[in-house]
Amino acid sequence: MEYLIHIAVLISIYSILGISLDLVLGFTGLLSVTHAAFYGLGAYATAILLTSFGMNFFLAVLLGIIVSGVIALGFGIVLSRFRDDFYALASMGFNTIVFSVFLNWQSVTRGPLGIPGIDRPSLFGFEFSENIFFLILCVVFATAVYFISRFITNSSFGRVLLAIRENEEAISVFGYNTVFYKLLIFVISAMMASVAGALYATYVTYIDPSSFSLSESIFILAMIIVGGLSNHRGAILGAVFVILLPEVLRFVGFPTDIAAQMRQLTYGVLLIAFMLYRPKGLVGKYEL
Amino acid sequence: METDSIIPQLIANSVIAGSLYALLALGFNLIYGTTKFFNLAHGAVAVLGGYIMLLCLKSFGLPVWLASSIAILGAGLAGYLFERFVYEPLRARKASSMVLLIASLGIFTVIQAVIAMIFTSQFQTLSTAETGLYKVYGAVITEVQLMVMISVVVISVLLALTLKYTIFGKAIRAINDDEEVSEIVGINTKVIIRRVVFIGSAIAGVAGILIGFDVGLEPTMGLSLLMKGVIASIVGGIGNVYGGVVGGFILGFVENFGIWKISGEWKDAIAFALLIVFLVVRPQGLFKK
Numbered sequence: 418m419e420y421l422i423h424i425a426v427l428i429s430i431y432s433i434l435g436i437s438l439d440l441v442l443g444f445t446g447l448l449s450v451t452h453a454a455f456y457g458l459g460a461y462a463t464a465i466l467l468t469s470f471g472m473n474f475f476l477a478v479l480l481g482i483i484v485s486g487v488i489a490l491g492f493g494i495v496l497s498r499f500r501d502d503f504y505a506l507a508s509m510g511f512n513t514i515v516f517s518v519f520l521n522w523q524s525v526t527r528g529p530l531g532i533p534g535i536d537r538p539s540l541f542g543f544e545f546s547e548n549i550f551f552l553i554l555c556v557v558f559a560t561a562v563y564f565i566s567r568f569i570t571n572s573s574f575g576r577v578l579l580a581i582r583e584n585e586e587a588i589s590v591f592g593y594n595t596v597f598y599k600l601l602i603f604v605i606s607a608m609m610a611s612v613a614g615a616l617y618a619t620y621v622t623y624i625d626p627s628s629f630s631l632s633e634s635i636f637i638l639a640m641i642i643v644g645g646l647s648n649h650r651g652a653i654l655g656a657v658f659v660i661l662l663p664e665v666l667r668f669v670g671f672p673t674d675i676a677a678q679m680r681q682l683t684y685g686v687l688l689i690a691f692m693l694y695r696p697k698g699l700v701g702k703y704e705l
Numbered sequence: 706m707e708t709d710s711i712i713p714q715l716i717a718n719s720v721i722a723g724s725l726y727a728l729l730a731l732g733f734n735l736i737y738g739t740t741k742f743f744n745l746a747h748g749a750v751a752v753l754g755g756y757i758m759l760l761c762l763k764s765f766g767l768p769v770w771l772a773s774s775i776a777i778l779g780a781g782l783a784g785y786l787f788e789r790f791v792y793e794p795l796r797a798r799k800a801s802s803m804v805l806l807i808a809s810l811g812i813f814t815v816i817q818a819v820i821a822m823i824f825t826s827q828f829q830t831l832s833t834a835e836t837g838l839y840k841v842y843g844a845v846i847t848e849v850q851l852m853v854m855i856s857v858v859v860i861s862v863l864l865a866l867t868l869k870y871t872i873f874g875k876a877i878r879a880i881n882d883d884e885e886v887s888e889i890v891g892i893n894t895k896v897i898i899r900r901v902v903f904i905g906s907a908i909a910g911v912a913g914i915l916i917g918f919d920v921g922l923e924p925t926m927g928l929s930l931l932m933k934g935v936i937a938s939i940v941g942g943i944g945n946v947y948g949g950v951v952g953g954f955i956l957g958f959v960e961n962f963g964i965w966k967i968s969g970e971w972k973d974a975i976a977f978a979l980l981i982v983f984l985v986v987r988p989q990g991l992f993k994k
Contacts (some may be wrong), residue, residue: 448803495985502743502802506935507984510977513932517974631928635810642807674825681818688811689791692804705803 422548426620427660428653429555430613433562435641435652437609442638443646443703444570445602446582448501450634451492451508452610454515457629458485459611460618461519464532467619474538478615482608488515489607493600500585512631519626531625535618545619555616562609566649569605578602582703639684643691645701654699659684710843715961717844721919723957724857725912729934730941730949731860732908736784738881738944739901740796742805746787747909748931749816752924754780754910755917756820759831777910784906787812788899813927821924830921831914849918856911861950864908868946877901881944909934929973936980942990951991955979 438452462481466472472480492511499507519526526532537546538554545551569575580588581595589595618624636659644655663680696704733747757779761772791812795805837848868874876897879887888894916922916930933956938944941952956976963975983990 448806495981498985502806503984503988505803505806506743506939507981509932510980513977514974517971521968521970521974635814638807639811639814675822678818678822681814682822685811685814685816685818688814689808692800692808692811693791693794696800696804705801705807 419548422552424660424664426548426552426555426616428656429552429559430616430620431637431640431656431660432559432653433613433616434610434637435644435656436559436562436566436649437606437613438637439641439646439649439652440566440569440578440602440609441606442641443648443651443701444575444582445578445599446703447496447599447603448505448705449496449508449603449606450505450631450638451512451515452606452637453629453631453633454512455485455489455607455610456614456617456633456637457515457519457624457626458488458607459614460624460629461526461532461614462611463615464535464618464624465525467535468532473540474536474615474619475540478612481611481615485607485611486604489604490600493603496603497596497599509631509634512634516626516630519629526626529625529627531623532618533623535622535624537622538619551620555620558612558616562612563649563653566609569602570649574598574601636684639688642698642701643687645698646705647703648700651698651700651702658699711965713841713843714845715965717841717846717850719958719961720954721846721850721853721957722961723954724853725916725919725953726933726937726956727857727950727953728853728860728908728912728915729930730937730953731857731864731946732905732912733931733934734938734941734944734946734949735864735877735908736902736905737938738946739877739884739898740788740792740805741944742792742802743809743935744792745806745809745928745931746812746816747809747906747934748929749813749820749927750780750784750906751909751913751916751930752820752922752927753783753816754913755831755922756824756913756924757910758914758917759824759829759922762831773914776914777907780910780913781903781907783816784909785899785903788902792902793895793899813931817924817927824924826924828921828923831917832919832921847919849915853915853919856915857950860908860911861947864946873897873900932973932980933976936976936983939980939988939990940983942992945990945992948990948992955991 434452434456438449441447441449459481462484463477466477466480467474496504496507520528537544537551539545545554577588577593577598581598585595640655640659641652643658645651662683663676666676666679691698729751733744736744754776758772758776761767761775762769791808792805795808832849839846839851868877876892879892880894880897884894937953937956938949940955941948956979959979960972960975964972
């Protein structure tokens, strides 16, 4: 039972990451490969506020969201000058820079040692220390992210995003300031990712920079591509798929070290295969 | 007596790093010029070359010249196979450059995982005994590092001559300008592109071998190598073969002088800061194609 709860917690956290990245990639057509940076910013902000200042979890999440949002705004302003593959490349640059800060700003992040002993969240004296309660918390957050995203994509704002994806020049001719729209969705997406980071940090109670490297961004990207772009359910399906897959591989009985590599290998093969034979992903509505 | 200033060593380190980046950029640019997409597997191909060398040299005990030939051809062959079975079908379908980019990301992940499975994730080095040291104007250079500098000169010159004087080189330049028109005038673009990817990947293999001797190999180093090559290419002018070489040296100098006063771990961040500055200020690079 504990095992199933563990899987479900991971799926909820990755669903948040997937849905939020999909807002930028699937709905707006911006190939952002820096999602793990905001995921990490949320995780580190929460971890530092909890361990060093003893702040309440929910307040820390809020501050983490603000930190991510402000940094995303800065990155977004630079990124708004690019499109397609140059956008991808520049965003990779930002991920690497944020990762370097996690790794090297030792006085704040403790560098490669990471931050241990992060408390589980508590609210009005109730502590989410039991995994089942933590799962409920995660599901609440994931559901909130799902409905906020659905609200965004069904609104007129969301339709402008789709238009930007299809033809940015055309929509700007109609007087829409496309840079503003792209910037706003990028910031919103980063804020959601930071919530996922806060949940992750308090769930595993220990974080180090390696969880937020460029490879993690690629992993999240692969996840929503497999699930299908421009579809919130696709992002969730992708999360379920990539979290369950390594568990299946474990049951097949590979040794741990090989199993980790088998997992990477499978993601790689999946990415290639999906690009070759089904670029839309499982239930996607948009083809890159 | 020589001064014990740090400057000569910094310059030497910059030139050595710059040469490696120039090698990576050469292959990357060559491939980008004809295929027009960011081949993110390029760094992993370089690492693959290094590991094939490791296998031939340490496990099979082959002499260096034979082992390195096998490694270079192996890297080239790997690139060729990816082109033949992944990129080519995608291009035939007129897939966007983003699709190709993501497919190459998949290939990168696969190579990295396979290397880690066969050779473990441990750090390994190709160098055997102690190598000769040279002192040049107060800077210490190893034999391997000298080889690095010689290789980049030899390969650049060979490549430049090929591009300029052979029919093959002229076909490559024609495809760089316009693939469709080249095809119309009777150039077999598919075959040329396959060969270009083979050569570009083989050059990456050379870089991988030299890195294996100089600093050692790790399965996960592909991404960082790739990014160095990409940054060098963009600084020099993407798709411009010579620009990439210049860009490689600029990157080498900026990185090594950047960490003069701060800790060496910031190297990657400095490199990416350079990339972003160039993308914002001069996206076409120093030498426009």
